[in-house]
Amino acid sequence: AGSYPARFAIFVFAGLNLLFAVLLATPWAAADGQATAPIDAFFQAVSVVCVTGLTVVDMATHWSPFGNAVVMIGVEVGGIGVLTLASLLGMTMARRLGLRQRLMAASDTNPSRVRKGVVKEGQAIRLGEVGGLLRIVALSVLVFEAALIVLLFPRLLLAGKEPLAALYESTYWSIMAFTNSGFMPTVEGLAPYATDPWFLIVLMLGVFTGSLGFPVYFVLLRHLGRPRQWSLHVKLTISVSIMLFLAGGLVYLVLEWGNADSWGTRDFGQQVLHAFFLSSMARSGGFAIDDLGLLHNSSLLVTDMLMFVGGGSASTAGGIKVTTLAILFLAAVAEARGRKSMEAFDRRIPSDVLRLAVSVTLWSATIIATVTVVLLEITGAPLSFVLFDVISAFGTVGLSTGFTHQGLEDSAKVILALTMFAGRIGSVTLAAALAASQKTQLFTRPEERPIVG
Amino acid sequence: AGSYPARFAIFVFAGLNLLFAVLLATPWAAADGQATAPIDAFFQAVSVVCVTGLTVVDMATHWSPFGNAVVMIGVEVGGIGVLTLASLLGMTMARRLGLRQRLMAASDTNPSRVRKGVVKEGQAIRLGEVGGLLRIVALSVLVFEAALIVLLFPRLLLAGKEPLAALYESTYWSIMAFTNSGFMPTVEGLAPYATDPWFLIVLMLGVFTGSLGFPVYFVLLRHLGRPRQWSLHVKLTISVSIMLFLAGGLVYLVLEWGNADSWGTRDFGQQVLHAFFLSSMARSGGFAIDDLGLLHNSSLLVTDMLMFVGGGSASTAGGIKVTTLAILFLAAVAEARGRKSMEAFDRRIPSDVLRLAVSVTLWSATIIATVTVVLLEITGAPLSFVLFDVISAFGTVGLSTGFTHQGLEDSAKVILALTMFAGRIGSVTLAAALAASQKTQLFTRPEERPIVG
Numbered sequence: 013a014g015s016y017p018a019r020f021a022i023f024v025f026a027g028l029n030l031l032f033a034v035l036l037a038t039p040w041a042a043a044d045g046q047a048t049a050p051i052d053a054f055f056q057a058v059s060v061v062c063v064t065g066l067t068v069v070d071m072a073t074h075w076s077p078f079g080n081a082v083v084m085i086g087v088e089v090g091g092i093g094v095l096t097l098a099s100l101l102g103m104t105m106a107r108r109l110g111l112r113q114r115l116m117a118a119s120d121t122n123p124s125r126v127r128k129g130v131v132k133e134g135q136a137i138r139l140g141e142v143g144g145l146l147r148i149v150a151l152s153v154l155v156f157e158a159a160l161i162v163l164l165f166p167r168l169l170l171a172g173k174e175p176l177a178a179l180y181e182s183t184y185w186s187i188m189a190f191t192n193s194g195f196m197p198t199v200e201g202l203a204p205y206a207t208d209p210w211f212l213i214v215l216m217l218g219v220f221t222g223s224l225g226f227p228v229y230f231v232l233l234r235h236l237g238r239p240r241q242w243s244l245h246v247k248l249t250i251s252v253s254i255m256l257f258l259a260g261g262l263v264y265l266v267l268e269w270g271n272a273d274s275w276g277t278r279d280f281g282q283q284v285l286h287a288f289f290l291s292s293m294a295r296s297g298g299f300a301i302d303d304l305g306l307l308h309n310s311s312l313l314v315t316d317m318l319m320f321v322g323g324g325s326a327s328t329a330g331g332i333k334v335t336t337l338a339i340l341f342l343a344a345v346a347e348a349r350g351r352k353s354m355e356a357f358d359r360r361i362p363s364d365v366l367r368l369a370v371s372v373t374l375w376s377a378t379i380i381a382t383v384t385v386v387l388l389e390i391t392g393a394p395l396s397f398v399l400f401d402v403i404s405a406f407g408t409v410g411l412s413t414g415f416t417h418q419g420l421e422d423s424a425k426v427i428l429a430l431t432m433f434a435g436r437i438g439s440v441t442l443a444a445a446l447a448a449s450q451k452t453q454l455f456t457r458p459e460e461r462p463i464v465g
Numbered sequence: 466a467g468s469y470p471a472r473f474a475i476f477v478f479a480g481l482n483l484l485f486a487v488l489l490a491t492p493w494a495a496a497d498g499q500a501t502a503p504i505d506a507f508f509q510a511v512s513v514v515c516v517t518g519l520t521v522v523d524m525a526t527h528w529s530p531f532g533n534a535v536v537m538i539g540v541e542v543g544g545i546g547v548l549t550l551a552s553l554l555g556m557t558m559a560r561r562l563g564l565r566q567r568l569m570a571a572s573d574t575n576p577s578r579v580r581k582g583v584v585k586e587g588q589a590i591r592l593g594e595v596g597g598l599l600r601i602v603a604l605s606v607l608v609f610e611a612a613l614i615v616l617l618f619p620r621l622l623l624a625g626k627e628p629l630a631a632l633y634e635s636t637y638w639s640i641m642a643f644t645n646s647g648f649m650p651t652v653e654g655l656a657p658y659a660t661d662p663w664f665l666i667v668l669m670l671g672v673f674t675g676s677l678g679f680p681v682y683f684v685l686l687r688h689l690g691r692p693r694q695w696s697l698h699v700k701l702t703i704s705v706s707i708m709l710f711l712a713g714g715l716v717y718l719v720l721e722w723g724n725a726d727s728w729g730t731r732d733f734g735q736q737v738l739h740a741f742f743l744s745s746m747a748r749s750g751g752f753a754i755d756d757l758g759l760l761h762n763s764s765l766l767v768t769d770m771l772m773f774v775g776g777g778s779a780s781t782a783g784g785i786k787v788t789t790l791a792i793l794f795l796a797a798v799a800e801a802r803g804r805k806s807m808e809a810f811d812r813r814i815p816s817d818v819l820r821l822a823v824s825v826t827l828w829s830a831t832i833i834a835t836v837t838v839v840l841l842e843i844t845g846a847p848l849s850f851v852l853f854d855v856i857s858a859f860g861t862v863g864l865s866t867g868f869t870h871q872g873l874e875d876s877a878k879v880i881l882a883l884t885m886f887a888g889r890i891g892s893v894t895l896a897a898a899l900a901a902s903q904k905t906q907l908f909t910r911p912e913e914r915p916i917v918g
């Protein structure tokens with residue numbers, strides 16, 4: 013019975029994807045007034061609602077104003093809706109409690125729990141308060157996006173755009189940045205801003221903030237200046253995110269050094285900007301300045317790893333999530349040090365969290381491996397390109413080597429769309445569904461220890 | 466102090482590799498009487514002692530009779546030595562006990578423990594009994610290899626070989642099969658036997674048996690006809706090995722269907738033979754009939770996964786080991802079912818085994834990813850080829866897409882050789898070293914649970 017909410021959420025989300033597919037397939041959505049091919053409309057709707065950013069049509073020219081409005085609304089609904097859903101389910105998952113307590117926002121978002129142990133029933137959010145939670149999420153999303161618009165609008169005016177175009181484009185960029193969608197409003201994309209720190213750094217800030225996740229904002233909004241009050245989840249999410257951002261940027265800088273096809277022969281400041289821009293986009297943002305197909309294969313593999321990890325739990329980012337990676341590494345560290353428990357920031361982490369992290373990682377790796385094998389067989393494309401786009405789809409990143417394009421086989425488009433859906437809804441609801449089915453056993457089996465490694 | 470034996474073992478094993486490098490670098494070892502290039506001799510020595518099978522010289526023609534003897538002895542010493550070492554350390558690792566108990570063969574190899582819990586001090590093998598253990602290992606290896614010679618020798622006679630040549634070649638094939646080394650005695654390799662079920666199935670049997678590992682033989686020798694007496698380790702190793710063999714064969718059959726460059730257009734019986742031969746070789750055997758560079762990229766990726774998993778713990782096979790994979794999946798299953806403990810074959814598996822499995826897997830994946838990124842950057846070769854050969858090196862499999870060859874950059878040869886060494890000695894000693902450093906903590910930190918997934 014505990015897994016009904018998770019199943020219900022999956023149905024609602026699937027319905028949302030189909031609704032947007034129908035909307036985008038109508039003649040009114042296309043700039044040329046012709047109905048978009050059903051497969052392409054379906055692919056693009058899933059890419060929009062799952063805030064992925066992969067495209068099989070030219071997003072800047074294909075849609076009518078109505079189509080563009082559908083895209084922007086789809087991204088917001090998909091981003092915010094899943095954000096809320098994931099927050100609720102993430103809290104469910106984080107503890108194994110009764111239904112009432114499942115719907116409370118008190119666990120990792122309430123620092124009091126950190127000090128005092130399990131939250132009392134009275135502190136739980138009632139079912140009726142879900143609407144309030146949704147409002148908080150929607151409000152914070154809009155505030156963050158408004159801030160990005162304020163930062164981008166003057167830059168676009170300075171670039172010589174008409175005020176109305178500048179407003180539309182800055183809104184589009186802001187929404188796509190904060191929801192980690194990665195669609196671009198113009199045919200030129202980021203080319204006009206390829207050397208502009210202002211524009212690029214604002215996008216990076218938007219993407220990075222969006223990738224932290226609702227449980228993190230919730231704590232930061234209340235305790236921004238008091239890091240001692242931050243929960244373990246907040247500290248882990250922020251520290252691992254920053255570490256991956258820095259490590260990714262440095263590795264790209266080294267690997268692309270001297271590659272004239274990418275940024276490797278520009279002046280040093282530009283190399284740093286491009287390397288760190290890609291690092292911030294690889295974990296889910298999905299904006300790309302350069303043609304990724306021209307990067308070294310080594311950089312593509314590094315991007316694969318960053319995309320696989322993704323962002324924070326219950327965020328607009330995908331992947332296995334930074335805390336999942338942290339748990340796996342903390343387990344290895346605890347093993348190496350011979351400690352009984354995993355530890356981080358002076359906190360002990362219960363060992364059942366490791367089992368959940370292993371499940372999520374194994375589920376993700378299995379889907380990615382299976383889809384990659386099938387798409388390799390269907391298309392015969394190179395591994396580096398197929399693997400990249402499959403991880404990009406599963407991690408809802410949206411970066412592409414060029415494998416995902418208009419001419420891709422229809423079967424491959426459908427499989428990639430389902431991969432995005434699985435990646436977006438997958439780990440969180442899977443985890444919640446799993447956590448909900450906890451059973452008590454009345455007998456104990458004898459213990460035995462196999463040799464591993 | 467507990468990690469000294471593990472460190473000592475690593476030093477001894479490294480010394481063994483260097484000794485064989487010196488032997489193979491001498492003019493006497495080469496057929497043309499010229500000293501082999503130091504880098505090539507080093508690479509080939511590591512490949513021999515680590516029973517890998519990757520080659521940068523033509524093994525069938527490059528060596529003198531003395532050189533071939535060195536190769537065969539190296540494979541036996543490397544295979545048996547590491548087998549013994551791994552057995553001892555594996556038992557160390559499997560339990561966290563005192564030094565005396567560490568050196569006992571009673572844990573997973575003694576079914577009595579399964580029924581009665583922890584073994585008493587009196588049952589432990591004393592330090593002086595290590596020699597006896599080594600003798601049992603060496604004896605069983607020689608018995609298995611002799612059986613393979615008996616099966617292959619008449620086949621080679623029937624093929625028209627001179628008795629002496631047939632004896633040499635059947636011995637060479639047998640040693641290379643059981644130790645999962647995969648070197649071949651003749652220039653033609655397996656081409657003359659490419660359609661011969663007798664020869665190929667004998668090799669498969671040898672490789673499969675060798676990949677099970679010493680702890681399995683030990684139990685089977687005593688309780689072959691009584692499966693109820695088998696330990697959990699034996700049951701897990703055998704069942705997962707058979708599942709992977711069957712699944713791999715079926716998947717290859719489907720993926721290569723119709724591929725004229727491999728076996729996909731031959732008659733059905735031959736397709737089955739080739740698909741299942743590759744499946745059995747991919748987890749560590751390393752014999753190849755077909756040019757693997759001509760397989761579909763999808764099949765190469767499937768092979769990557771099989772090579773990553775490898776064979777049984779404390780065997781001549783490499784990889785993370787089948788029981789490690791089993792533990793990861795059992796954890797996910799326990800999570801899905803809401804069970805408190807991982808369970809298999811009516812036994813409960815303690816949760817600290819999961820932490821060890823995660824450590825081994827993470828260590829392996831990290832090394833493979835890092836080496837692949839570095840070799841991609843050095844060579845600029847395609848991902849499908851580089852990843853394949855790196856996993857092949859780490860898993861001491863020895864299959865190659867052609868990336869590993871005479872003309873490879875020297876730095877890449879050295880890195881691949883170190884990868885083989887890390888893969889062979891790595892997970893087992895790492896695990897043992899980790900297990901040995903267990904500490905007691907006198908204080909307890911407050912517990913806190915981050916959100917994952």
Ligand SMILES: [K+]
Binds near residue numbers: 065297409
């Ligand atoms: K995205």
Ligand SMILES: [K+]
Binds near residue numbers: 647750
């Ligand atoms: K091998």
